[in-house]
Amino acid sequence: MSEIRIASRYAKSLLDLTVEKNTLEATKNDIDLFLKVCxxxxxxxxxxxxxxxxSGKKSAIIKSIFEGKVSxxxxxxxxxxxxxxREAFLPEIAGSFIAQYNEFKGIIKAEVTTTFSLTPELKKEVEKVVKEISGKNVDLTEIVDKDIIGGFIIKVGDRQIDDTVSSKLNVLRREMTQNQYIKQI
Structure with missing residues (x-):
């Protein structure tokens, strides 16, 4: 069975169980901790x-690391x-659990790249725009990259909005290298 299928099935089982036991948020925090350790x-x-x-040794190590820190x-x-x-698949299971949790809660991950740190007001504005585009709540990750010169890049799922000065310069450079003029005699 493929790694993705294994991870997805175990993550779905964990999600269903935590919803049934009403411990979804606590388990999500536990999985976040596990992913942070990984x-x-x-x-x-x-x-x-x-x-x-x-496997017994791995189980003992996992227990010693996380006992008292997770539910x-x-x-x-x-x-x-x-x-x-299946302990080799635990990181993939945890990642799949987070993806399924986000789907269950109607949360979409988005990434904004700018040349500076966003102010709280600007961050809320970006979240509002992404929410209007996707119709879902937004988990926004902020990246600062001085190489883009100015502007921003927003990635939501497989969509990307690139309004950076460097991308506009690249477009202009491509247009200038194409010789569109005919020499007149």
Whole structure:
């Protein structure tokens, strides 16, 4: 079975269970913590994916790291995944859970890139525009990139709005390199 299908099925099971138990927000926070640990500690992810280390040992390590920091339900879920020998897929399962959580809550991820940090008023305005475009609540990520010279880039799903000075200069450069003039004799 493919990695995506495995992650999706386990994430869906966890989402359904947490909705049923009314612990969705707590579990989402737990999964955010797990993803943060995975992001900050490459060795942890490599351990999870290592086929030489036994599942029981991985389960004990996961328990020692997250016990007292996540809910009992999340810890039990991690234990079940390890017992099934699927602990290598935990980062993908967590990512799939967040995607399904966002879909369930009607949240869309958006990314805005500018040359400066957005003020709270400007950030609210961008969120408002994205909400009008998508019809969903917005989880906005802000990126500062001095290379775009000026303007902004907004990415929402697979759509991108590029209104930067550097992109306009590139268009102008392409137009100038095409010789559209005919020499008159």
């Amino acid at each position: 992001e900050e500690n490459r060795d942890f992810v490599l351990l999870l994916k290592n086929p030489i280390v036994q 009992d339900l999340t810890l039990a879920f991690f234990a079940i995944i390890a017992r099934k020998g």
